[in-house]
Amino acid sequence: xxxxxxxxxxxxxxxxxxxxxxxxxxxxxxxxxxxxxxxxxxxxxxxxxxxxxxxxxxxxxxxxxxxxxxxxxxxxxxxxxxxxxxxxxxxxxxxxxxxxxxxxxxxxxxxxxxxxxxxxxxxxxxxxxxxxxxxxxxxxxxxxxxxxxxxxxxxxxxxxxxxxxxxxxxxxxxxxxxxxxxxxxxxxxxxxxxxxxxxxxxxxxxxxxxxxxxxxxxxxxxxxxxxxxxxxxxxxxxxxxxxxxxxxxxxxxxxxxxxxxxxxxxxxxxxxxxxxxxxxxxxxxxxxxxxxxxxxxxxxxxxxxxxxxxxxxxxxxxxxxxxxxxxxxxxxxxxxxxxxxxxxxxxxxxxxxxxxxxxxxxxxxxxxxxxxxxxxxxxxxxxxxxxxxxxxxxxxxxxxxxxxxxxxxxxxxxxxxxxxxxxxxxxxxxxxxxxxxxxxxxxxxxxxxxxxxxxxxxxxx
Amino acid sequence: xxxxxxxxxxxxxxxxxxxxxxxxxxxxxxxxxxxxxxxxxxxxxxxxxxxxxxxxxxxxxxxxxxxxxxxxxxxxxxxxxxxxxxxxxxxxxxxxxxxxxxxxxxxxxxxxxxxxxxxxxxxxxxxxxxxxxxxxxxxxxxxxxxxxxxxxxxxxxxxxxxxxxxxxxxxxxxxxxxxxxxxxxxxxxxxxxxxxxxxxxxxxxxxxxxxxxxxxxxxxxxxxxxxxxxxxxxxxxxxxxxxxxxxxxxxxxxxxxxxxxxxxxxxxxxxxxxxx
Numbered sequence: 177x178x179x180x181x182x183x184x185x186x187x188x189x190x191x192x193x194x195x196x197x198x199x200x201x202x203x204x205x206x207x208x209x210x211x212x213x214x215x216x217x218x219x220x221x222x223x224x225x226x227x228x229x230x231x232x233x234x235x236x237x238x239x240x241x242x243x244x245x246x247x248x249x250x251x252x253x254x255x256x257x258x259x260x261x262x263x264x265x266x267x268x269x270x271x272x273x274x275x276x277x278x279x280x281x282x283x284x285x286x287x288x289x290x291x292x293x294x295x296x297x298x299x300x301x302x303x304x305x306x307x308x309x310x311x312x313x314x315x316x317x318x319x320x321x322x323x324x325x326x327x328x329x330x331x332x333x334x335x336x337x338x339x340x341x342x343x344x345x346x347x348x349x350x351x352x353x354x355x356x357x358x359x360x361x362x363x364x365x366x367x368x369x370x371x372x373x374x375x376x377x378x379x380x381x382x383x384x385x386x387x388x389x390x391x392x393x394x395x396x397x398x399x400x401x402x403x404x405x406x407x408x409x410x411x412x413x414x415x416x417x418x419x420x421x422x423x424x425x426x427x428x429x430x431x432x433x434x435x436x437x438x439x440x441x442x443x444x445x446x447x448x449x450x451x452x453x454x455x456x457x458x459x460x461x462x463x464x465x466x467x468x469x470x471x472x473x474x475x476x477x478x479x480x481x482x483x484x485x486x487x488x489x490x491x492x493x494x495x496x497x498x499x500x501x502x503x504x505x506x507x508x509x510x511x512x513x514x515x516x517x518x519x520x521x522x523x524x525x526x527x528x529x530x531x532x533x534x535x536x537x538x539x540x541x542x543x544x545x546x547x548x549x550x551x552x553x554x555x556x557x558x559x560x561x562x563x564x565x566x567x568x569x570x571x572x573x574x575x576x577x578x579x580x581x582x583x584x585x586x587x588x589x590x591x592x593x594x595x596x597x598x599x600x601x602x603x604x605x606x607x608x609x610x611x612x613x614x615x616x617x618x619x620x621x622x623x624x625x626x627x628x629x630x631x632x633x634x635x636x637x
Numbered sequence: 638x639x640x641x642x643x644x645x646x647x648x649x650x651x652x653x654x655x656x657x658x659x660x661x662x663x664x665x666x667x668x669x670x671x672x673x674x675x676x677x678x679x680x681x682x683x684x685x686x687x688x689x690x691x692x693x694x695x696x697x698x699x700x701x702x703x704x705x706x707x708x709x710x711x712x713x714x715x716x717x718x719x720x721x722x723x724x725x726x727x728x729x730x731x732x733x734x735x736x737x738x739x740x741x742x743x744x745x746x747x748x749x750x751x752x753x754x755x756x757x758x759x760x761x762x763x764x765x766x767x768x769x770x771x772x773x774x775x776x777x778x779x780x781x782x783x784x785x786x787x788x789x790x791x792x793x794x795x796x797x798x799x800x801x802x803x804x805x806x807x808x809x810x811x812x813x814x815x816x817x818x819x820x821x822x823x824x825x826x827x828x829x830x831x832x833x834x835x836x837x838x839x840x841x842x843x844x845x846x847x848x849x850x851x852x853x854x855x856x857x858x859x860x861x862x863x864x865x866x867x868x869x870x871x872x873x874x875x876x877x878x879x880x881x882x883x884x885x886x887x888x889x890x891x892x893x894x895x896x897x898x899x900x901x902x903x904x905x906x907x908x909x910x911x912x913x
Contacts, residue, residue: 348723386723391725426896
């Protein structure tokens with residue numbers, strides 16, 4: 177008989193007051209006993225609704241069954257067989273919209289803590305020697321552009337099938353958004369390094385510092401003998417609002433702010449990359465990236481950190497857990513508020529932001545109620561730093577350097593149902609195709625593309 | 638890892654480094670830049686490519702030791718290596734159909750003005766190269782610049798070598814004396830480029846400037862390098878680094894380049910124990 181407690185087994189976390197000033201991981205994860213107790217809440221439904229919510233098809237009830245039995249290694253193997261980055265997904269997936277959102281236990285209480293269990297299994301295995309060895313080579317070469325979630329997933333799956341895979345990464349470190357975007361306190365970089373090292377053990381080659389489209393073209397890769405190319409170049413181009421004052425000193429894109437902190441380690445004394453020592457920070461936007469930027473600013477010592485969002489708390493697109501954590505850490509939510517200009521002093525440094533209050537009107541095409549300006553609600557928000565977290569678009573660099581590669585009006589690569597772009601042998605997936613989305617959707621796209629590339633190459637033989 | 642094949646002091650604070658980077662050397666063109674990360678804890682900093690050798694597979698950067706990161710880089714020796722080198726980034730200079738050109742370099746900017754002159758001179762253009770330095774002691778690349786131009790004009794602020802005065806005076810003097818230029822290329826400190834552009838605007842001569850705002854990735858991802866050109870925000874890393882100088886908001890660029898002055902001071906203090 178399963179444990180019918182309506183709530184998840186609590187997971188221990190760093191105290192909000194303490195963690196708001198350090199970059200250590202917020203959530204500490206389950207102990208073995210806690211994991212087994214939580215696994216006991218799973219009803220092991222025959223129709224497995226949770227699985228339908230997983231973009232990489234993790235066999236959830238099966239792995240949870242193994243956790244319940246205390247057989248953590250086998251549980252991990254089940255996860256790993258379809259998910260190349262379990263330690264990452266357990267931490268950053270928006271489970272409430274995916275597996276846990278479909279969980280039957282969620283109807284009359286809280287769903288099973290699938291994300292926490294996945295993380296537990298990955299962490300349990302983290303320090304165990306795993307016997308990974310390259311698959312038998314099949315004699316075919318595939319190039320992957322971008323070492324983010326979609327590229328790494330595609331590379332891992334292709335390597336398992338025996339392909340000789342080389343991943344080309346523009347930055348000096350693999351991981352994509354896992355390295356430059358998601359902060360240490362949510363996803364420790366040691367975990368990303370470990371997952372990448374695991375792929376390398378499985379035979380994946382990673383070349384960093386390679387900006388494809390500049391140093392080598394897609395055509396040149398194909399001339400070098402790569403029979404197929406997977407583009408997982410993400411959506412790296414930051415958006416600004418186009419309001420006055422955005423080029424003042426102290427205005428950052430969230431990409432820049434987070435890259436300085438996460439990739440360049442500006443928060444550590446021994447690293448040279450500078451970052452502004454802010455007193456009062458306004459983060460514009462309501463997604464996960466906005467939460468990450470706001471919580472990072474707090475950790476860097478800001479006295480006041482605001483989330484400025486034009487809709488209400490109910491529409492915030494961020495994961496619930498992140499919003500909850502941000503609130504606990506003292507981030508103030510200024511919802512139904514929209515900036516109209518950023519104000520600077522004589523030296524061109526930010527001193528405030530002009531805002532208006534909004535009210536929600538009729539639903540727009542996204543189904544969310546469209547915010548409208550309230551007349552006469554103009555007011556000034558005092559701040560010395562503004563971080564724009566308004567979403568990102570795909571980088572046009574690769575497209576403009578590659579004849580035959582077509583994009584839609586949002587700059588996203590056009591692909592057919594087999595993940596193939598308008599250029600033969602060139603596949604794409606993740607944010608480069610969908611626009612900015614989630615780690616797990618990008619991984620799902622990488623996984624699908626790997627299977628399609630396998631089919632494509634075998635069909636050429 | 639990228640091997641330092643050659644390191645040379647061009648003057649007391651300006652260093653030349655030739656780096657082994659066959660992939661980049663194969664593609665590099667005048668006007669493009671690379672991003673260097675000297676070691677694990679270093680910043681990523683952009684340098685315009687001063688030279689490249691496709692046969693040897695090397696690219697050369699020339700830099701002035703002005704802050705903590707260039708101090709770290711300068712501490713590396715020939716035979717050693719730098720951790721990361723990314724490029725070639727940015728758009729190569731597009732000259733158009735030009736017959737007579739004035740290339741103006743200021744200080745260490747001459748290291749970048751030189752390859753532009755060399756390229757244009759090699760293409761058969763008439764090239765006047767105006768090179769400005771504070772004084773004789775910091776003069777660099779004199780022979781190289783002479784060989785890459787129809788005529789080389791050296792100016793020093795104190796008159797210790799060449800003509801006493803600024804490059805702006807020299808350019809205006811040449812224009813006033815009847816020299817006709819299809820194009821002016823100005824590379825150096827922001828103030829110098831600003832004043833050169835004020836002159837050429839007056840005479841209606843098209844002017845290209847090479848901008849080096851603060852950058853991180855150099856691929857359009859962070860937006861840190863945004864500059865205002867013709868009233869629009871442009872990313873110098875992917876849309877530049879060359880822009881029409883008559884349209885650039887130099888004052889904003891000057892301000893943005895000073896964003897981390899305070900931290901830079903602290904960084905140097907940490908590296909040198911307060912001695913500068």
